[in-house]
Amino acid sequence: MTTTAPHTPDQVAEQLAGRILEAGLGAFELLTIGLGDRLGLYRGLAAGPATAPELAARTGVDARYVREWCEQQATAAILDVDDPAAAPDQRRYTLPMGAEAVLLDPDSPANVLPLAGFLESAGRVMPAVERAYRTGGGVPYADYGVHHAQGGFNRAAYTGRLVSEWLPAVPDLEAALRAGGSVAELGCGVGWAAIALARGFPAATVDAFDVDPASVEAARRNAAEAGVADRVRFVVADVTDPALTGDHAGVLAFEMIHDLADPVAALRTARRLTHGPVVVMDENAADEFAVPGGPLDRLFYAASVLHCLPVGRCTEPSAATGTVMRPATLRRYAAEAGFTGVVDLPIADPMFRFYRLEG
Template structure:
């Protein structure tokens, strides 16, 4: 992924018209990818078979005419390849293996389809978002529903089941050692549970308690833990963690602090859960340290998430800190100090999208 920043010399009518037109084409590709994932078309093609529109429609239980139009669009836009049969009905379409990994391999770091699903799902609430923008109200994750929730969980799943336990947590020596020796860990705002499950898979002696206020997410997390074979060491709770649940050796919050309407109170509760000897680790977005316009692709992506989801979710629960996705390091430091921590250390863990923080000490 590149990080191109426009220069003022590109600020012409023609250049911007071309940019917006290109964005329209990309948006069409995103919507088409959403349909391909939701209707099972990509997965049916991922086996390597070259299928006609009728064959794909039968496999997926879809109407042939719609299936054919989608196949033709996907071939025209370069996602699928097809033969040159003159008979439209007999034309066969193939999903290249490299594209299949991006579209159907749920554990691959290159599995980008969930991001397309997220953007398409968020678009369903544009009327509600416009009303919230007018009134100062909000649109909650619950209002967005299963599509957005599942897309978010799927987007982070490869990292949580891979790099988190394989390289990120081992890069924090004391946390790694504690987990290896059977630490108790808490995962605050656990969602579908992949972070807690990833920790348990990487550290066979650790136990993890996941907490979340979204009931459907907790139900999914329990299913996921059972299917992963760690249901005996990972427990999920539809609640905030009570002070009596601690002390924990490690308390985590993975990509959740910026969503919280009251981050200071939650961070204070995490501090209490860790007690005097536990460790608090926060993972959140790797945004720039300061606002700069124009920004790079990561900054553009995070502002997009904020516009379509995160800011409106935070504001759906007043009174709200109204953080939004673009929570810079200094803002987290402010929240942490108000929660009673003395300092926030940025950990030396390289990830394109996420930054890891250790919250330490007591406020003076």
């Protein structure tokens, strides 16, 4: 049973109104951050402090719009300004030390800029989401146009931690890759995990599958730019297709099982593709529902309401899992797919849980 401190109706109204106002303000500011990224304004300020006209000249953006954006960013304490009392076009704006890790470095663990892309995406598809809620239907993943934001949000973890921290918890797969083995990845998105594997294991090869053509196209470009396109094969494929077979040292399914209408079929595919371990990484959902939730619980449920559950209900019948896939649910799916064991891997991460499926 959950107990809360008593509140009068007036107190509840005041607190809830204040919370919604603060959330709305944060959403608006996040969109202005996304706009600054799209226009190259943060990149322009990384070259050094600038007045609004100077920044406009550096970036090729209209000077009056740049002035408004700079004033807003300074008001929000995202940019520093040397003299607020100066004439508008004489104020000099600076990107604070440390801000580049958040706004400009895609491989920094602090880079949460892709959240702006998720917010933009939600606005684009909201009528379709509402329709899905009323009819019990779904919203196709491609309609969200969120593949770059999704890839960007996970990129730093894959680039910085997959090879050095996560794979050592699966020593037989790590050894096989060091010896030149192959690994399959289901739901590869724009390819950052596969690319990290190819970089970290120079003798290994990766077969990566995703049903979204735009994601696969982006993954191929990313692999070419990273210089590993000769060892990573990106394929447009439905990972629930029983015709998908192979013989790999292991299979990775990162943050994708909960999005599928038929997660059991995908796990059966994983089982067919390897004689070794299947590693599933998914959101770090608690064992049981509990309220109030922490920040990550709130993030997972918001993502589920707006994206993951509608995507997972595009095909019927659907498991309708949603983002918050609890460990017991994954274990049930694994057993139905024919696995005889599920082991929690000893990888500490606030965002994700890791499972090894065997048998």
